[in-house]
Amino acid sequence: MSQPDATGSQERLSGTVPRSVIAVDRAIGDLRRGQLVVLLGTSACAVARSTEFLGEGEFAAMTRVPGGALRIVITGPRARALGVDTDREVVVFRLSPEIAPITVQALANPESGVPAPELHRTLEADDLAVGSVQLAKHANLTPAAVLKPLGLPPDAARAWAVERDLLAVHVQELQRYGAEGDFNLRRVSSAHVPLEAAQDTRIIAFRPVSGGTEQIAIVVGEPTPDSPVLVRLHSQCFTGDLLGSLRCDCGDQLRGALSAIAEAGSGVLVYLAQEGRGIGLVNKLRAYTLQDDGHDTYAANSVLGFDDDERHYRVAAEILRQLGVTRVRLLTNNPEKIAALTRFGIRVVERVRHRFEPTPHNREYLEAKIRTGAHLP
Structure with missing residues (x-):
C-alpha cells in the first residue's frame, strides 16, 4: 500500500x-x-x-x-x-x-x-x-x-x-x-495492533487540520492498489461496538467486517466518528427512548428534528485516497455509501453483502433500514 x-x-x-x-x-x-x-x-x-x-x-x-x-x-x-x-x-x-x-x-x-x-x-x-x-x-x-x-x-x-x-x-x-472543517486531513500516528480477528493489523490515525475529531483507518495486511481493495466504512457505535448492545447490528458488522477482510488477506476498515447516524451519542440515546415508545429508528430521529441520516462520507474518501486506495470492493448494505464514494472519486467495483442474523432485539431496526432506509437485503 x-x-x-x-x-x-x-x-x-x-x-x-x-x-x-x-x-x-x-x-x-x-x-x-x-x-x-x-x-x-x-x-x-x-x-x-x-x-x-x-x-x-x-x-x-x-x-x-x-x-x-x-x-x-x-x-x-x-x-x-x-x-x-x-x-x-x-x-x-x-x-x-x-x-x-x-x-x-x-x-x-x-x-x-x-x-x-x-x-x-x-x-x-x-x-x-x-x-x-x-x-x-x-x-x-x-x-x-x-x-x-x-x-x-x-x-x-x-x-x-x-x-x-x-x-x-x-x-x-x-x-x-x-x-473546510473536517476533510482536510493529515496522518498523525500509526501503530501495529494485533486484533483477535486480524493479527496483521495497523491502526492509522488522521487528524483534521482544523483540530477536529480524529478519524481512524484499520489496515489489515498489505492492500495493493493493483486490484480492488476490500473496504468497510463503519460509523462508530459506542453501545454496539464497545458494549455489545443488542438494539443494533453494529458490533456484528464491525467484527464481521474485520473477519471478512482478514479472510480475504488484506483490506481497510475506515472507522468514522459519526455516532448514531451522525446525531451523536446523547441524541442517539434520546432516539432510543422514542423507539421504546413505538417509533422506528428513522421516525425517532425525525421526532428529534434530524434527517433520516446525518452522516457524510467525504472524509472516508479522503482517507482512502491518502492510503492509495481508489478502487474498492465495498462491504455494505447501504446504497448511499456506494453513491457517496463514487461522488468523491472512489470507484466501487463491487458491493459485497454484509448482513447478519437478526435477534429479537434488533429485528425491527433491521427491517426499518430496508423499509425506510432503502438498505439492500
Whole structure:
C-alpha cells in the first residue's frame, strides 16, 4: 500500500486553518457551554442560544437584549412531528415573553416532560434561522435554537458582541464549515495492533487540520492498489461496538467486517466518528427512548428534528485516497455509501453483502433500514 506523501501539499500539511473554521469551532464550544452566540447575516444579526440550556435566568436575559421579538427555530422534521404542515428545512415561530422556558424546550425536545403548545403562525426563515440550526447540529445538540434579532448591521453587531465578550460568527462561515472543517486531513500516528480477528493489523490515525475529531483507518495486511481493495466504512457505535448492545447490528458488522477482510488477506476498515447516524451519542440515546415508545429508528430521529441520516462520507474518501486506495470492493448494505464514494472519486467495483442474523432485539431496526432506509437485503 502506498504511504502518504511526506512532503504533501501546502494546503494539506501547512497547519493553516481557515479563519471561518476557527470561528465556527469556537462557536460550537460556546453553544455547548450554554453561552450566547452572535450570528451575523448578510443584512441582519441575532443572538442565539441552544434550547438545551434555556432556564428561567437564561430566558429572562434574552428577553432583555434590545432588538426584535424572541423566536424559536426548529427543523422541518421536528415541526412536522408537532403537527405543522410544512416542507421547509427550518421553521420559525415567534415566542411571547411570558412563555415558560420549559414550554419552549417542549417545542424542541420531546423529552422535556411537558406537552408542546399548539403552533400556528410561522415567520420567514432567514439565513440566521438556518445558520442557528446548522450550528446546533455541528454541536451535537438538539437541532433547535432561540433567537433574538439585534436590529444592528453586521459591523455594529460584531462590536456589540466584543463589548460583551461574546463570540460572533457569520452564517456564511457556517455554510463553508462542512467544506473546510473536517476533510482536510493529515496522518498523525500509526501503530501495529494485533486484533483477535486480524493479527496483521495497523491502526492509522488522521487528524483534521482544523483540530477536529480524529478519524481512524484499520489496515489489515498489505492492500495493493493493483486490484480492488476490500473496504468497510463503519460509523462508530459506542453501545454496539464497545458494549455489545443488542438494539443494533453494529458490533456484528464491525467484527464481521474485520473477519471478512482478514479472510480475504488484506483490506481497510475506515472507522468514522459519526455516532448514531451522525446525531451523536446523547441524541442517539434520546432516539432510543422514542423507539421504546413505538417509533422506528428513522421516525425517532425525525421526532428529534434530524434527517433520516446525518452522516457524510467525504472524509472516508479522503482517507482512502491518502492510503492509495481508489478502487474498492465495498462491504455494505447501504446504497448511499456506494453513491457517496463514487461522488468523491472512489470507484466501487463491487458491493459485497454484509448482513447478519437478526435477534429479537434488533429485528425491527433491521427491517426499518430496508423499509425506510432503502438498505439492500
